[in-house]
Amino acid sequence: MGKYRLLALDLDGTLLNDHSEISETNLTWVRRAVEAGVTVIASTGRGFPSALPIVEQLGLESPMITVNGGEIWTKPHSLHQRTLLDSNQVMKLHALAEKHDVWFWGYTTEDIYNKEKWVGDTLERKWLKFGYYTEDLPVLNEILQEIGEWEGLELSNSSPFNIEINALGVSKASALMEVCRMLGYEMSEVVAVGDSLNDIAAIRASGLGVAMGNAQEEVKLAANIVTGSNQEHGVAQVIQNYVLRT
Structure with a gap:
């Protein structure tokens, strides 16, 4: 395995195409990453109920970050931490x-x-x-x-x-840091991929911050690299070119 041990994927506009589907190409490469020993996690603004079917389709039993970091799960259905809005x-x-x-x-x-x-x-x-x-x-x-x-x-x-x-203080970045603490990883070993402002903090805090080709311009400016769009299997490109490249 290469230097990256954790791949944090936003869902809408990132892993999912414009029809809210996981392409076969993305699905294949996510599974290859998992088989290679990479921890792949969902890091989404969605709530747990709407994120769960996607995680199940990927076959993941890894941690989950939902509602932008408001909830952190050690694995599906196992809540680790929740931060409420007043x-x-x-x-x-x-x-x-x-x-x-x-x-x-x-x-x-x-x-x-x-x-x-x-x-x-x-x-x-x-x-x-x-x-x-x-x-x-x-x-x-x-x-x-x-x-x-x-x-x-x-x-x-x-x-x-x-x-x-x-x-205040809730973000995908703070949640990722907690996931790394749980798993014994460093943030330098994380690849974070996203397309919107709720991904910026995680992109900046990770070892490799990736903006999708369809990302908002501010996200692209914050990222280390820009991959293909969510219509072009951009997640698969990241896994091929960076995560599994030794």
């Missing part, structure tokens, strides 16, 4: 979404709620993440500017048209 903050974030009349969603430890299905007992829920979506960029920027002045929030995105909010 319920009072969620009430304020929800009020701001209503004010601007934009699509929004929130992850709790039990379910996902959104503009079409919200909950009255916000304070009683255990929240992990909140998000906004709108293609009206001036409105999105206005929301970003306002919540950027609030304390206790970690802001990122998983597309140019959304904002994702976790508790």
Whole structure:
């Protein structure tokens, strides 16, 4: 095995193509990496329930990072660490979404709620993440500017048209560091691959930070290398050219 022992893969826009599928090429090369002794993990903004089928398709029993690092799993169904978003903050974030009349969603430890299905007992829920979506960029920027002045929030995105909010200090990078501590790896032995702002911290903190060809420009600037797009099996290219190259 080469110098990289852990491969952390974002899912949407990275491992998955535009139809939210794993290409046969990506699937083949992920399995080859695992067979070679590389620890491959999902590192995603998705919640555990929607990330799990992808992990199962890959046949992984390795750690998982979900909701941008809000949850860390030692393996599927085995929770290691969870960091909650303050319920009072969620009430304020929800009020701001209503004010601007934009699509929004929130992850709790039990379910996902959104503009079409919200909950009255916000304070009683255990929240992990909140998000906004709108293609009206001036409105999105206005929301970003306002919540950027609030304390206790970690802001990122998983597309140019959304904002994702976790508790301050929660990121894929901090979660990766904890996974490395659990496994006895160094961050220099990690390859992190992603396409959006929620991947930047992990890309910067890893031994090899990789931006997808379809990544946001800021992500490409933060990365050591840029691979092919999610439509071009960019993950497979990383495994071939860097992870399994000795």
